[in-house]
Amino acid sequence: MKENNTNIESLLAEIASLKEQLYESNSIVDAIKDGDVDALVVNNNGVPQLYSLETADYTFRLLIEKFRQGALSISRNGLILYCNDYFSKLIGIPSEKIIGNYLHEYFNNAEHFVPVIEALKYGVTTHEILFKTQDEKKVFPAYIALTDLEPAVQGIGIVITDLTEKKKHEDALIQHQKELEEKISELNRINANLEEFIHVISHDLKEPLRKIVMYNGRIDAAYLSEADTKSMNVMKVSALRLNSLVDDLVKYSSHTAQEERTEVNLVDVISEVTDDLEIIISDKKAKIEIGQLPIVHASKVQMRQLFSNLISNAIKYGKADHPPLIQINQIESSESEIPNETHQFLKIQIKDNGIGMEKTHLIKIFTIFQRLHAKNEYSGNGIGLAICKKIMENHSGNITVESKPNEGTIFNLFFPLS
Incomplete structure (x- = not known):
């Protein structure tokens, strides 16, 4: 009788155990159906094994794994519940050794974790x-x-983007900018030294030149032979020419600086220039025709120097049998006419009826000290047009030239529209 009771008790206990297992299984099935479970840990001979479930989230999971960014899910206290392969590669540790550790363990400064949360x-x-x-x-x-994944899920999702390459580019850019600033500073220092040097040299040269010219004039030609008089004249002309060259060099160097810009009426500027050139205009019987010209934002001093050089140049290279005719006008132009330029420009044209020049000479005339004629034919130091080019560059503009022998020359000035 006792044996039967024992068997009944054993069967009841086994039934109770089976009911408990069934209840647990049903709970898991329900959780899977509701999407609350995506993995199971099953003990196999005392060894826990993780089984992931393929659900409707599979595509999403695949996307996370293929991310070129790290992806983690952690609990509130920083326990890593999941990490993708990319994060594993970033820190060089297999993902199975990362899961179950705390995120702050991988921070370079663990104290940053609490403020982040x-x-x-x-x-x-x-x-x-x-x-x-x-x-x-x-x-x-x-x-x-x-x-923050709450309330749907107890946890925090994290996406991690590696900034190594970005920081390298930023550091390289900062270094490049620093080197550029150092070069600009060095260039400014050199320019300042050059300007100071030119002004010092001009003063030191002009003083002895002034004395040469002065004492040359005191020599009484009556006591000199014809050959000596000729030599003295050559010396005087050379000294005057050297004095002029020094003045032009100082003018050329002065245009490296950016002077104050104002609204400049070009008609007024040219009127002032023609007043300054009154004697040479009268001697050569030159005629200057000024059309409608715009107001430009520029340095008035440099504009006077620009038009003074161009007008005196046109008069100097006039034909012997024709009085110089110089026409200055604004030309309507829909295109910049400057290679590799897309900005809009005001175009001012200075046209003369002078001797003109060969096409092969056009690229040379804006080079400092470049002369196309012998000194005994035309005066000058070959600096005037170089100054014009520099002035236009200072104003973010350009100067071009068109010319044919015996047909005259056209200078085109391009001022950028504001």
Whole structure:
């Protein structure tokens, strides 16, 4: 009788155990149906094994794994519940050894973890963090974005973007900018030294030149032979020419500086220039025709120098049998007419009826000290047109030339529209 009771009790206990297992199985099935479970841990001979379930989330899971960014899910206290392969590669540790550890263990400064989590309360979800790797001496900068997954899921989602290459580019850019600033500073220093040098040299040269000319004039030609008189005249002319050259060099160097810009009426500027050139205009019987010209934003001093050089140049190279005719007008132009330029420009044209020049000479005339004629044919130091080019460059503009022998020359000035 006792034996039967024992068997009944054993069967009842086994039935109860089976009911409990059935209840547990039903609970798991229900959880799977509701999407609350995506993995199971099953003990097999005392060894826990993780089984992931393919659900409707499979495509999403695949996307996360293929991300070129690290992806993690952590608990509130920083326990890593999941990490994708990319994060594993970033820090050089297999994902199965990362899951179950705490996120702050991979921060270069573990104290940053609490402020990052606390910042979520105030809506601050992005940070830059330095991460350690398997090689403890090596760290990498990363941009992390956190998402609070509650109430759907108890946890926090994190996306990690490696900033190593970005930081390299930023550092290279900063270094390049620093080198550029140093070169600009050095260039400014050299320019300042050159300007100071030119002004000092001009003063030191002009003083002895002035004395040569002065004492040359005191010599009574009556006591000199014809040959000596000729030699003295050559010396005087050479000294005067050297004095003129020094003045032109100082003018050329002065246009490296950016002078104050104002609204300049070009008609007024040219009127002032023609007043200055009154004697040479009268001697050569030159005629200057001024059309409608615009107001430009420019340095008035440099504009006077520009038109003074161009007008005196046109008079100097006039034909012997024709009085110089110089026409200055604004030309309507829909295109910039400047290679590799897309900006719009005002075009001012200075046209003369002078001797003109060969096409092969056109590229030379804006070069400093470049002369196309012998000194005994035309005066000058070959600096005037170089100054014109520099003035136009100072104003972000350009100067071009068109010419044919015996047909005259046209200079085109291009001023950028504001």
